[in-house]
Amino acid sequence: MSERINRWYYFSGVLAPIWLVIGVTIAGSVYPEYSHYNQAMSELGAKGSPSHILSPLINNYPLGLLFILFGIGIIKTFSTSTLARFSGILVLIHGLSSLSAGFFSCDVGCALESPSPEQNKHNISGLILFFSLLLSSLIWVFISNRCLGIKWFAWFSLACSLVAIALLPHMAAAIESGEGFGLYQRLNYGSQALWVLVFALILLRRKITK
Template sequence: MSESVNRWYYFSGILAPIWLLLGVIISGSFYPEYSHYNQAMSELGAKGSPTHILSPVINNYPLGVLFIIFGFGIIKTFSTSRLARASGVLVVIHGLSSFAAGFFSCDVGCALESPSTEQNIHNISGLILFVSLLLSSLMWVFISARCLGVRWFGWFSLVCSIFSIALLPLMAGAVESGEAFGLYQRVSYGSQALWVLVFSIVLLRLKA
Protein backbone atom coordinates (compact mmCIF):
# COMPACT_ATOMS: atom_id res chain seq x y z
CA MET A 1 0.00 0.00 0.00
CA SER A 2 1.14 3.54 -0.62
CA GLU A 3 2.10 5.68 2.34
CA SER A 4 -0.85 8.05 1.82
CA VAL A 5 -3.36 5.14 1.71
CA ASN A 6 -1.83 3.68 4.87
CA ARG A 7 -2.36 6.95 6.67
CA TRP A 8 -6.06 7.02 5.81
CA TYR A 9 -6.55 3.48 7.11
CA TYR A 10 -4.74 4.19 10.36
CA PHE A 11 -6.20 7.65 10.84
CA SER A 12 -9.69 6.13 10.84
CA GLY A 13 -8.64 4.11 13.90
CA ILE A 14 -7.49 7.29 15.62
CA LEU A 15 -10.69 9.13 14.72
CA ALA A 16 -13.10 6.36 15.83
CA PRO A 17 -12.59 6.68 19.64
CA ILE A 18 -12.68 10.48 19.42
CA TRP A 19 -15.86 10.32 17.37
CA LEU A 20 -17.38 7.90 19.88
CA LEU A 21 -16.70 10.24 22.79
CA LEU A 22 -18.04 13.34 21.06
CA GLY A 23 -21.01 11.51 19.53
CA VAL A 24 -22.22 10.18 22.87
CA ILE A 25 -21.79 13.56 24.55
CA ILE A 26 -23.64 15.38 21.76
CA SER A 27 -26.47 12.82 21.65
CA GLY A 28 -26.84 12.96 25.42
CA SER A 29 -27.13 16.75 25.30
CA PHE A 30 -30.31 16.40 23.22
CA TYR A 31 -31.83 13.90 25.66
CA PRO A 32 -33.36 15.77 28.63
CA GLU A 33 -32.24 14.39 32.00
CA TYR A 34 -30.17 11.65 30.35
CA SER A 35 -27.63 10.21 32.80
CA HIS A 36 -24.27 9.11 31.41
CA TYR A 37 -23.63 7.64 34.86
CA ASN A 38 -26.69 5.40 35.06
CA GLN A 39 -28.03 4.88 31.54
CA ALA A 40 -26.71 2.67 28.76
CA MET A 41 -25.49 4.20 25.53
CA SER A 42 -28.12 2.14 23.72
CA GLU A 43 -30.84 4.18 25.40
CA LEU A 44 -29.81 7.14 23.28
CA GLY A 45 -31.15 5.30 20.24
CA ALA A 46 -34.03 3.50 21.95
CA LYS A 47 -37.55 3.65 20.56
CA GLY A 48 -39.39 6.70 21.82
CA SER A 49 -36.24 8.46 23.05
CA PRO A 50 -35.67 12.09 22.00
CA THR A 51 -32.52 10.97 20.16
CA HIS A 52 -33.95 7.82 18.55
CA ILE A 53 -33.11 9.00 15.03
CA LEU A 54 -30.15 11.24 15.86
CA SER A 55 -28.06 8.78 17.87
CA PRO A 56 -27.43 6.08 15.23
CA VAL A 57 -26.87 8.72 12.57
CA ILE A 58 -24.06 10.45 14.46
CA ASN A 59 -22.82 7.42 16.43
CA ASN A 60 -23.40 3.89 15.10
CA TYR A 61 -23.19 4.49 11.36
CA PRO A 62 -20.12 6.75 11.18
CA LEU A 63 -18.34 4.58 13.76
CA GLY A 64 -19.20 1.49 11.74
CA VAL A 65 -17.54 3.02 8.68
CA LEU A 66 -14.43 4.05 10.62
CA PHE A 67 -13.97 0.62 12.21
CA ILE A 68 -14.48 -1.15 8.88
CA ILE A 69 -11.87 1.05 7.21
CA PHE A 70 -9.42 0.46 10.07
CA GLY A 71 -10.08 -3.29 9.98
CA PHE A 72 -9.32 -3.45 6.26
CA GLY A 73 -6.15 -1.49 6.94
CA ILE A 74 -5.00 -4.17 9.40
CA ILE A 75 -5.83 -6.94 6.92
CA LYS A 76 -3.88 -5.26 4.11
CA THR A 77 -0.92 -4.31 6.30
CA PHE A 78 -0.23 -7.78 7.76
CA SER A 79 -0.52 -10.00 4.70
CA THR A 80 1.84 -12.65 6.11
CA SER A 81 0.26 -13.14 9.55
CA ARG A 82 -2.98 -15.10 9.81
CA LEU A 83 -3.68 -13.94 13.37
CA ALA A 84 -3.08 -10.31 12.48
CA ARG A 85 -5.38 -10.59 9.48
CA ALA A 86 -7.96 -12.37 11.65
CA SER A 87 -7.81 -9.48 14.10
CA GLY A 88 -8.53 -7.14 11.21
CA VAL A 89 -11.53 -9.24 10.19
CA LEU A 90 -12.82 -9.00 13.77
CA VAL A 91 -12.51 -5.20 13.66
CA VAL A 92 -14.52 -5.21 10.42
CA ILE A 93 -17.15 -7.38 12.15
CA HIS A 94 -17.14 -4.86 14.99
CA GLY A 95 -17.94 -2.13 12.50
CA LEU A 96 -20.75 -4.14 10.90
CA SER A 97 -22.17 -4.85 14.36
CA SER A 98 -22.20 -1.12 15.04
CA PHE A 99 -24.43 -0.67 11.99
CA ALA A 100 -26.75 -3.46 13.14
CA ALA A 101 -26.97 -2.15 16.71
CA GLY A 102 -27.91 1.27 15.37
CA PHE A 103 -30.44 0.04 12.82
CA PHE A 104 -32.19 -2.30 15.25
CA SER A 105 -33.13 -0.19 18.25
CA CYS A 106 -33.80 -1.43 21.74
CA ASP A 107 -37.21 -0.90 23.32
CA VAL A 108 -38.08 2.08 25.50
CA GLY A 109 -35.60 2.08 28.37
CA CYS A 110 -33.89 -1.03 26.91
CA ALA A 111 -35.64 -3.16 29.55
CA LEU A 112 -34.62 -6.83 29.61
CA GLU A 113 -38.11 -8.08 30.45
CA SER A 114 -40.13 -9.25 27.42
CA PRO A 115 -37.88 -7.66 24.79
CA SER A 116 -39.13 -7.25 21.23
CA THR A 117 -37.52 -9.06 18.30
CA GLU A 118 -35.82 -5.82 17.32
CA GLN A 119 -34.29 -5.45 20.78
CA ASN A 120 -33.11 -9.06 20.71
CA ILE A 121 -31.28 -8.34 17.45
CA HIS A 122 -29.89 -5.17 19.01
CA ASN A 123 -28.66 -7.13 22.04
CA ILE A 124 -27.03 -9.81 19.89
CA SER A 125 -25.38 -7.10 17.78
CA GLY A 126 -24.10 -5.48 20.95
CA LEU A 127 -22.67 -8.77 22.17
CA ILE A 128 -20.89 -9.38 18.86
CA LEU A 129 -19.67 -5.79 18.95
CA PHE A 130 -18.08 -6.34 22.36
CA VAL A 131 -16.65 -9.80 21.75
CA SER A 132 -15.20 -9.04 18.31
CA LEU A 133 -13.07 -6.13 19.51
CA LEU A 134 -12.09 -7.97 22.68
CA LEU A 135 -10.85 -10.99 20.73
CA SER A 136 -9.02 -8.74 18.30
CA SER A 137 -7.13 -7.05 21.12
CA LEU A 138 -6.34 -10.38 22.78
CA MET A 139 -4.68 -11.64 19.60
CA TRP A 140 -2.11 -8.86 19.79
CA VAL A 141 -1.02 -10.08 23.19
CA PHE A 142 0.65 -12.95 21.32
CA ILE A 143 1.73 -11.37 18.03
CA SER A 144 2.72 -7.81 18.92
CA ALA A 145 6.43 -8.52 19.27
CA ARG A 146 6.56 -10.56 16.06
CA CYS A 147 4.38 -8.38 13.84
CA LEU A 148 5.19 -4.93 15.21
CA GLY A 149 8.49 -5.39 16.97
CA VAL A 150 6.89 -3.68 19.95
CA ARG A 151 6.65 -5.81 23.08
CA TRP A 152 4.97 -3.22 25.27
CA PHE A 153 1.94 -3.13 22.99
CA GLY A 154 1.30 -6.80 23.75
CA TRP A 155 1.18 -6.03 27.46
CA PHE A 156 -0.96 -2.97 26.79
CA SER A 157 -3.41 -5.14 24.81
CA LEU A 158 -3.60 -7.58 27.71
CA VAL A 159 -4.28 -4.85 30.26
CA CYS A 160 -7.05 -3.31 28.12
CA SER A 161 -8.66 -6.72 27.59
CA ILE A 162 -8.53 -7.72 31.26
CA PHE A 163 -9.85 -4.33 32.32
CA SER A 164 -12.78 -4.61 29.91
CA ILE A 165 -13.64 -8.13 31.09
CA ALA A 166 -13.23 -7.27 34.78
CA LEU A 167 -15.97 -4.67 34.54
CA LEU A 168 -18.59 -7.14 33.28
CA PRO A 169 -19.61 -8.34 36.79
CA LEU A 170 -19.98 -4.72 37.89
CA MET A 171 -22.17 -4.04 34.86
CA ALA A 172 -24.33 -7.06 35.72
CA GLY A 173 -24.70 -5.81 39.29
CA ALA A 174 -25.55 -2.34 38.03
CA VAL A 175 -28.40 -3.78 35.95
CA GLU A 176 -29.92 -5.13 39.16
CA SER A 177 -29.36 -1.98 41.21
CA GLY A 178 -30.13 0.50 38.44
CA GLU A 179 -27.09 2.56 39.36
CA ALA A 180 -23.76 3.20 37.60
CA PHE A 181 -24.41 0.94 34.59
CA GLY A 182 -23.62 3.78 32.21
CA LEU A 183 -20.33 4.44 33.95
CA TYR A 184 -19.19 0.81 33.87
CA GLN A 185 -20.28 0.35 30.26
CA ARG A 186 -18.42 3.45 29.12
CA VAL A 187 -15.24 2.53 30.98
CA SER A 188 -15.38 -1.06 29.70
CA TYR A 189 -15.89 -0.08 26.07
CA GLY A 190 -13.63 2.91 26.55
CA SER A 191 -10.71 0.63 27.40
CA GLN A 192 -11.18 -1.14 24.07
CA ALA A 193 -11.57 2.18 22.24
CA LEU A 194 -8.30 3.30 23.85
CA TRP A 195 -6.68 0.12 22.53
CA VAL A 196 -7.82 1.01 19.00
CA LEU A 197 -6.47 4.55 19.40
CA VAL A 198 -3.05 3.39 20.62
CA PHE A 199 -2.88 0.61 18.02
CA SER A 200 -3.61 3.14 15.27
CA ILE A 201 -0.86 5.45 16.51
CA VAL A 202 1.61 2.55 16.68
CA LEU A 203 0.76 1.54 13.11
CA LEU A 204 1.00 5.11 11.89
CA ARG A 205 4.47 5.49 13.37
CA LEU A 206 5.86 2.09 12.37
CA LYS A 207 4.15 1.27 9.10
CA ALA A 208 3.17 4.48 7.32
Protein backbone atom coordinates in the same frame (compact mmCIF):
# COMPACT_ATOMS: atom_id res chain seq x y z
CA MET B 1 0.56 5.68 -3.07
CA SER B 2 -0.39 2.46 -1.25
CA GLU B 3 1.27 3.64 1.96
CA ARG B 4 -0.60 6.95 1.78
CA ILE B 5 -3.90 5.13 1.37
CA ASN B 6 -3.07 2.86 4.31
CA ARG B 7 -2.48 5.92 6.48
CA TRP B 8 -6.09 6.95 5.88
CA TYR B 9 -7.18 3.52 7.09
CA TYR B 10 -5.07 3.98 10.22
CA PHE B 11 -6.42 7.48 10.77
CA SER B 12 -9.91 5.97 10.88
CA GLY B 13 -8.78 4.03 13.94
CA VAL B 14 -7.55 7.21 15.59
CA LEU B 15 -10.75 9.08 14.78
CA ALA B 16 -13.20 6.38 15.93
CA PRO B 17 -12.68 6.72 19.73
CA ILE B 18 -12.71 10.51 19.48
CA TRP B 19 -15.89 10.42 17.42
CA LEU B 20 -17.45 8.09 19.99
CA VAL B 21 -16.94 10.55 22.83
CA ILE B 22 -18.21 13.51 20.81
CA GLY B 23 -21.20 11.65 19.37
CA VAL B 24 -22.41 10.27 22.70
CA THR B 25 -21.99 13.69 24.32
CA ILE B 26 -24.02 15.41 21.61
CA ALA B 27 -26.78 12.78 21.64
CA GLY B 28 -26.95 12.92 25.43
CA SER B 29 -27.29 16.70 25.34
CA VAL B 30 -30.58 16.52 23.41
CA TYR B 31 -32.01 13.85 25.73
CA PRO B 32 -33.51 15.68 28.76
CA GLU B 33 -32.31 14.28 32.10
CA TYR B 34 -30.26 11.58 30.40
CA SER B 35 -27.73 10.13 32.85
CA HIS B 36 -24.35 9.07 31.48
CA TYR B 37 -23.75 7.49 34.88
CA ASN B 38 -26.84 5.28 35.01
CA GLN B 39 -28.11 4.83 31.46
CA ALA B 40 -26.75 2.69 28.65
CA MET B 41 -25.50 4.30 25.46
CA SER B 42 -28.08 2.23 23.59
CA GLU B 43 -30.84 4.22 25.30
CA LEU B 44 -29.81 7.22 23.24
CA GLY B 45 -31.13 5.42 20.16
CA ALA B 46 -34.06 3.66 21.85
CA LYS B 47 -37.52 3.83 20.32
CA GLY B 48 -39.33 6.94 21.48
CA SER B 49 -36.25 8.60 22.98
CA PRO B 50 -35.60 12.26 22.08
CA SER B 51 -32.39 11.21 20.31
CA HIS B 52 -33.82 8.13 18.60
CA ILE B 53 -33.15 9.38 15.07
CA LEU B 54 -30.05 11.45 15.83
CA SER B 55 -28.04 8.91 17.81
CA PRO B 56 -27.47 6.23 15.15
CA LEU B 57 -26.80 8.92 12.54
CA ILE B 58 -23.97 10.49 14.52
CA ASN B 59 -22.83 7.42 16.47
CA ASN B 60 -23.45 3.91 15.12
CA TYR B 61 -23.26 4.58 11.40
CA PRO B 62 -20.14 6.75 11.18
CA LEU B 63 -18.43 4.69 13.89
CA GLY B 64 -19.27 1.51 12.01
CA LEU B 65 -17.70 2.91 8.86
CA LEU B 66 -14.56 4.04 10.72
CA PHE B 67 -14.06 0.63 12.33
CA ILE B 68 -14.62 -1.11 8.99
CA LEU B 69 -11.96 1.07 7.37
CA PHE B 70 -9.52 0.46 10.21
CA GLY B 71 -10.14 -3.28 9.99
CA ILE B 72 -9.41 -3.20 6.27
CA GLY B 73 -6.20 -1.31 7.01
CA ILE B 74 -5.04 -4.02 9.42
CA ILE B 75 -5.85 -6.76 6.92
CA LYS B 76 -3.95 -4.97 4.14
CA THR B 77 -0.94 -4.20 6.34
CA PHE B 78 -0.23 -7.65 7.79
CA SER B 79 -0.47 -9.73 4.64
CA THR B 80 1.74 -12.56 5.92
CA SER B 81 0.30 -12.98 9.42
CA THR B 82 -2.90 -15.02 9.62
CA LEU B 83 -3.61 -13.97 13.21
CA ALA B 84 -3.03 -10.29 12.49
CA ARG B 85 -5.33 -10.45 9.47
CA PHE B 86 -7.93 -12.27 11.58
CA SER B 87 -7.74 -9.46 14.14
CA GLY B 88 -8.47 -7.04 11.30
CA ILE B 89 -11.48 -9.11 10.26
CA LEU B 90 -12.74 -8.94 13.84
CA VAL B 91 -12.41 -5.14 13.85
CA LEU B 92 -14.31 -5.08 10.55
CA ILE B 93 -17.02 -7.26 12.12
CA HIS B 94 -17.11 -4.83 15.03
CA GLY B 95 -17.87 -2.06 12.55
CA LEU B 96 -20.64 -4.07 10.89
CA SER B 97 -22.12 -4.79 14.33
CA SER B 98 -22.14 -1.09 15.08
CA LEU B 99 -24.19 -0.50 11.94
CA SER B 100 -26.56 -3.31 12.96
CA ALA B 101 -26.93 -2.02 16.52
CA GLY B 102 -27.86 1.39 15.14
CA PHE B 103 -30.36 0.01 12.63
CA PHE B 104 -32.10 -2.22 15.18
CA SER B 105 -33.14 -0.03 18.10
CA CYS B 106 -33.73 -1.22 21.61
CA ASP B 107 -37.04 -0.65 23.37
CA VAL B 108 -37.68 2.28 25.67
CA GLY B 109 -35.31 1.84 28.62
CA CYS B 110 -33.64 -1.14 26.88
CA ALA B 111 -35.16 -3.44 29.53
CA LEU B 112 -34.09 -7.09 29.32
CA GLU B 113 -37.53 -8.39 30.34
CA SER B 114 -39.81 -9.24 27.39
CA PRO B 115 -37.70 -7.51 24.71
CA SER B 116 -39.14 -6.96 21.25
CA PRO B 117 -37.70 -8.88 18.27
CA GLU B 118 -35.93 -5.68 17.21
CA GLN B 119 -34.29 -5.30 20.62
CA ASN B 120 -33.19 -8.94 20.49
CA LYS B 121 -31.35 -8.16 17.25
CA HIS B 122 -29.90 -5.06 18.89
CA ASN B 123 -28.72 -7.12 21.86
CA ILE B 124 -27.10 -9.73 19.61
CA SER B 125 -25.34 -6.93 17.73
CA GLY B 126 -24.11 -5.57 21.05
CA LEU B 127 -22.67 -8.93 22.08
CA ILE B 128 -20.83 -9.23 18.78
CA LEU B 129 -19.60 -5.66 19.25
CA PHE B 130 -18.03 -6.59 22.58
CA PHE B 131 -16.54 -9.97 21.79
CA SER B 132 -15.17 -9.05 18.35
CA LEU B 133 -13.05 -6.19 19.67
CA LEU B 134 -12.08 -8.07 22.82
CA LEU B 135 -10.81 -11.06 20.85
CA SER B 136 -8.98 -8.78 18.44
CA SER B 137 -7.10 -7.09 21.29
CA LEU B 138 -6.30 -10.47 22.90
CA ILE B 139 -4.70 -11.67 19.66
CA TRP B 140 -2.13 -8.88 19.88
CA VAL B 141 -1.02 -10.11 23.30
CA PHE B 142 0.64 -12.97 21.41
CA ILE B 143 1.73 -11.38 18.13
CA SER B 144 2.70 -7.82 19.02
CA ASN B 145 6.42 -8.47 19.33
CA ARG B 146 6.54 -10.55 16.16
CA CYS B 147 4.43 -8.29 13.95
CA LEU B 148 5.25 -4.87 15.38
CA GLY B 149 8.52 -5.39 17.22
CA ILE B 150 6.90 -3.78 20.27
CA LYS B 151 6.76 -5.78 23.50
CA TRP B 152 4.91 -3.17 25.55
CA PHE B 153 1.91 -3.23 23.20
CA ALA B 154 1.36 -6.88 24.11
CA TRP B 155 1.10 -5.92 27.78
CA PHE B 156 -1.06 -2.93 26.91
CA SER B 157 -3.40 -5.15 24.88
CA LEU B 158 -3.63 -7.57 27.80
CA ALA B 159 -4.38 -4.76 30.26
CA CYS B 160 -7.16 -3.32 28.09
CA SER B 161 -8.67 -6.77 27.63
CA LEU B 162 -8.55 -7.56 31.35
CA VAL B 163 -10.16 -4.23 32.23
CA ALA B 164 -13.02 -4.92 29.81
CA ILE B 165 -13.53 -8.43 31.24
CA ALA B 166 -13.23 -7.32 34.86
CA LEU B 167 -15.99 -4.74 34.39
CA LEU B 168 -18.56 -7.29 33.20
CA PRO B 169 -19.63 -8.37 36.74
CA HIS B 170 -19.99 -4.72 37.70
CA MET B 171 -22.19 -4.12 34.66
CA ALA B 172 -24.36 -7.10 35.61
CA ALA B 173 -24.66 -5.87 39.19
CA ALA B 174 -25.54 -2.39 37.96
CA ILE B 175 -28.40 -3.81 35.89
CA GLU B 176 -29.80 -5.38 39.06
CA SER B 177 -29.39 -2.26 41.18
CA GLY B 178 -30.33 0.23 38.49
CA GLU B 179 -27.34 2.40 39.31
CA GLY B 180 -24.00 2.92 37.61
CA PHE B 181 -24.53 0.87 34.46
CA GLY B 182 -23.73 3.79 32.19
CA LEU B 183 -20.42 4.38 33.94
CA TYR B 184 -19.31 0.75 33.82
CA GLN B 185 -20.40 0.36 30.21
CA ARG B 186 -18.41 3.43 29.20
CA LEU B 187 -15.34 2.22 31.07
CA ASN B 188 -15.75 -1.21 29.49
CA TYR B 189 -16.05 0.05 25.94
CA GLY B 190 -13.62 2.86 26.64
CA SER B 191 -10.84 0.39 27.47
CA GLN B 192 -11.29 -1.25 24.08
CA ALA B 193 -11.62 2.07 22.26
CA LEU B 194 -8.36 3.18 23.89
CA TRP B 195 -6.72 0.01 22.58
CA VAL B 196 -7.88 0.88 19.05
CA LEU B 197 -6.58 4.44 19.41
CA VAL B 198 -3.12 3.35 20.57
CA PHE B 199 -2.91 0.61 17.94
CA ALA B 200 -3.85 3.05 15.18
CA LEU B 201 -1.26 5.58 16.39
CA ILE B 202 1.41 2.87 16.34
CA LEU B 203 0.54 1.99 12.76
CA LEU B 204 0.57 5.66 11.76
CA ARG B 205 4.03 6.18 13.23
CA ARG B 206 5.71 3.00 12.10
CA LYS B 207 6.54 1.46 8.75
CA ILE B 208 5.24 -2.09 8.99
CA THR B 209 7.25 -4.70 7.13
CA LYS B 210 5.57 -7.94 8.27
